[in-house]
Amino acid sequence: MLSGGDQSVERxxxxxxxxxxxxxxxAAAMAFLAVFVAAVAGGADRLADAWEDSLTGTxxxxxxxxxxxxxxxxxxxxxxxxxxxxxxxxxxxxxxxxAALLSPxxxxxxxxxxxxxxxxxxxxxxxxxxxxxELTDRLRxxxxxxxxxxxxxxxxxxxxxxxxxxxxxxxxLLVIGLITAAVLALAANASLAANGRIIDVLRLVGASDxxxxxxxxxxxxxxAAAGAAIGSLIGLLAVLAVxxxxxxxxxxxxxxSGAGWSWPxxxxxxxxxxxxGATRAAxxxxxxxxS
Amino acid sequence: MIELEDVSVSYGDRPxxxxxxxxxxxxxxxxxxxxxxxxxTTLLRLCYLARRPDRGRVxxxxxxxxxxxxxxxxxxxxxxxxxxxxxxxxDHLSVAENVLLxxxxxxxxxxxxxxxxKDLLSWVGLDHAAERLPTELxxxxxxxxxxxxxxxxxxxxxxxxxxxxxxxxEMSLRxxxxxxxxxxxxxxxxxxxxxxxxxxxxxxxxxxxxxxLRSGALELAGSDL
Ligand SMILES: Nc1ncnc2c1ncn2[C@@H]1O[C@H](COP(=O)(O)OP(=O)(O)OP(=O)(O)O)[C@@H](O)[C@H]1O
Ligand SMILES: [Mg+2]
Numbered sequence: 001m002l003s004g005g006d007q008s009v010e011r012x013x014x015x016x017x018x019x020x021x022x023x024x025x026x027a028a029a030m031a032f033l034a035v036f037v038a039a040v041a042g043g044a045d046r047l048a049d050a051w052e053d054s055l056t057g058t059x060x061x062x063x064x065x066x067x068x069x070x071x072x073x074x075x076x077x078x079x080x081x082x083x084x085x086x087x088x089x090x091x092x093x094x095x096x097x098x099a100a101l102l103s104p105x106x107x108x109x110x111x112x113x114x115x116x117x118x119x120x121x122x123x124x125x126x127x128x129x130x131x132x133x134e135l136t137d138r139l140r141x142x143x144x145x146x147x148x149x150x151x152x153x154x155x156x157x158x159x160x161x162x163x164x165x166x167x168x169x170x171x172x173l174l175v176i177g178l179i180t181a182a183v184l185a186l187a188a189n190a191s192l193a194a195n196g197r198i199i200d201v202l203r204l205v206g207a208s209d210x211x212x213x214x215x216x217x218x219x220x221x222x223x224a225a226a227g228a229a230i231g232s233l234i235g236l237l238a239v240l241a242v243x244x245x246x247x248x249x250x251x252x253x254x255x256x257s258g259a260g261w262s263w264p265x266x267x268x269x270x271x272x273x274x275x276x277g278a279t280r281a282a283x284x285x286x287x288x289x290x291s
Numbered sequence: 292m293i294e295l296e297d298v299s300v301s302y303g304d305r306p307x308x309x310x311x312x313x314x315x316x317x318x319x320x321x322x323x324x325x326x327x328x329x330x331x332t333t334l335l336r337l338c339y340l341a342r343r344p345d346r347g348r349v350x351x352x353x354x355x356x357x358x359x360x361x362x363x364x365x366x367x368x369x370x371x372x373x374x375x376x377x378x379x380x381x382d383h384l385s386v387a388e389n390v391l392l393x394x395x396x397x398x399x400x401x402x403x404x405x406x407x408x409k410d411l412l413s414w415v416g417l418d419h420a421a422e423r424l425p426t427e428l429x430x431x432x433x434x435x436x437x438x439x440x441x442x443x444x445x446x447x448x449x450x451x452x453x454x455x456x457x458x459x460x461e462m463s464l465r466x467x468x469x470x471x472x473x474x475x476x477x478x479x480x481x482x483x484x485x486x487x488x489x490x491x492x493x494x495x496x497x498x499x500x501x502x503x504l505r506s507g508a509l510e511l512a513g514s515d516l
Contacts, residue, residue: 008384008388008391008395008401009395009401011383011384011388012381012384012392012395014383197381198381200379201379201380201381201392202381202392202396203365203368204339204341204368204373204375204379205368205369205392205393205396205440206365206366206367206368206369206393206396206397207365207396208361208362208365208366208396209361209362209365210362211396211398287361
């Protein structure tokens with residue numbers, strides 16, 4: 001009924017006015033925040049995933065050596081590992097390789113013999129992995145100070161931080177949604193009040209409440225969606241401008257992955273739905289008050 | 292078409308009129324007269340359901356108004372053309388759009404109604420003013436635009452509240468002439484005016500009856516005008 005590109009009907013409620021500007025600006029600001037918050041959560045997720053990917057499936061065996069007998073010890077430990085179910089491959093990280101890892105801290109001229117580097121064996125695990133306690137016992141039978149490190153102590157806090165951030169982001173999004181609804185309801189109320197005379201005239205010529213409500217609801221939903229689209233776009237550009245997270249350095253990042261990319265496109269739709277609901281409620285209340 | 296039965300209205304504790312009855316049969320022409328403040332506008336408002344009576348019954352097209360919900364009231368208003376005393380335009384819409392307003396709110400085909408709108412505007416002598424804003428019209432022009440809007444949906448009943456309120460004698464005759472034309476087309480007309488000379492002028496040309504509101508009562512005026 002209101003479709004068919006009927007411009008006259010669209011013109012009944014004035015396009016200009018501070019409530020329209022307020023709706024546009026508020027929707028844009030809230031959409032920007034929503035996209036940004038979602039990107040922070042997405043970045044935390046990505047970082048946690050990257051950490052997990054690099055950490056799971058591998059473990060390290062470390063044992064200190066008295067001068068000289070490193071090779072023998074490595075061989076003995078290797079035998080233990082070979083007899084352990086759950087260990088897929090093993091590879092000794094030689095002193096040269098360890099030196100390379102240490103060079104960023106100590107420079108190229110490391111006195112290897114003075115540092116007394118431990119035996120380091122990197123292992124890859126099967127999906128089930130070994131029984132860490134039992135393996136540690138058997139390794140210690142070979143070398144009392146041997147350590148089996150499956151990076152478990154790193155993963156737990158990363159996971160905890162990521163899920164905490166996800167919860168925070170969700171709460172923020174909820175708050176953003178509520179504030180948006182409140183601001184839009186306020187704007188709709190102000191607009192209904194400012195256009196009270198028009199509403200009176202419309203009712204006098206036989207407009208139903210549904211017709212009047214639809215005029216305002218449409219205007220506000222379209223405004224809110226437009227504002228949110230602008231805000232989302234700016235938010236998206238801002239997110240893209242932040243460097244990607246890096247698991248190796250642990251640098252935090254913002255961004256989306258997979259389905260998260262649809263978020264900037266969902267936000268304007270959500271804004272329209274919020275505007276629709278808020279305006280409808282405001283109009284229903286207003287129209288009930290005028291007899 | 293419109294029936295009031297023993298209706299009473301008061302604002303606060305000040306009664307406007309009490310136990311007034313009125314029956315407008317189809318195709319009739321009634322003038323409603325009486326001094327300023329007698330309650331002419333109030334009576335018309337009862338007829339297009341802008342006010343409910345404190346007591347008594349109002350029926351439109353045979354339907355008791357008390358039973359109607361808000362949507363029912365809206366639907367009935369689309370079947371009654373009203374020229375309001377203060378015209379009631381949407382000021383940022385053009386005269387043409389204001390005349391089309393009843394079509395818009397009834398969900399009708401606005402593009403198709405544009406031809407009717409143009410015909411009506413030229414019928415009331417306002418073809419030149421279609422694109423102007425209502426605020427840019429003279430008093431008489433506003434009244435005529437309001438009349439055009441009142442009849443765009445081709446209602447069976449037309450209620451006019453002082454349609455000649457602020458226009459000169461010649462324009463008054465012209466506007467009343469338009470109402471007479473509508474009555475000849477079979478429309479039921481109720482026209483409130485305090486201008487007795489206007490009524491005398493028109494009465495000879497139609498079968499119009501004159502109702503008089505005075506001190507809270509409605510009476511049929513005869514030769515004592
Ligand atoms: N909304 C209102 N609140 C209180 N009193 C009102 C209201 N509307 C009208 N009245 C009073 O009711 C009485 C009748 O008013 P009404 O407008 O019906 O008179 P009228 O016959 O149309 O007068 P006029 O010829 O000046 O248009 C007047 O005394 C007026 O002051
Ligand atoms: Mg009056």
